[in-house]
Amino acid sequence: MKTKKDIVKEISEEVNLTQVDTKRVVQMTFDAIIDTIVNEGRIELRNFGVFEVKERKPRKARNPRTGQEVFVGAKRVVTFKPGKVMQHRVRGAKLPGPPPGEPPTL
Template sequence: MIKSELVLKIAEKNPHLYHRDVERIVNRVFDEIINTMKDGNRVELRGFGAFSVKERRARTGRNPRTGESVEVTEKRVPFFKTGKELRNRLNGKD
């Protein structure tokens, strides 16, 4: 599912809301998650999962095409851990 499909489904289930308002709400939720993670904080959606940021140290990597050594700088990467309810529903344990 892509973001536009999510907006469409929410708009269909909530006919009292305008499509443009649903789109703004979805964008705002995503923006808040991103901004919170950007500040190094964790976002937990109970039953769904938790978004957090992991730090990757600088290291020496290897270019797979040439075999040449390459310096990889440190970076922050997003991490998602599923919640118990999501895992159970995916595995048919409603």
């Protein structure tokens, strides 16, 4: 699993910027995405995907441990729909580990 630190390191090497400057640009990008989602409810990043705020209605749920019915209030959640380029690349990518249905090798 990659972290933001790993991404910053890769980008800084690729564009010949210091990691400090690259981290600042990456963080500013994330902040701009978050601000747009909060203020406008949606951001579309071509060839990447769409982040959108959706309203979840209040509902009844069940505590899995006790079986007791609980009330879950309305809330806003962020959803992500991947773009076509991402979907195509993910579907064509080989996943780490054994193919589905095969036991892992030890």
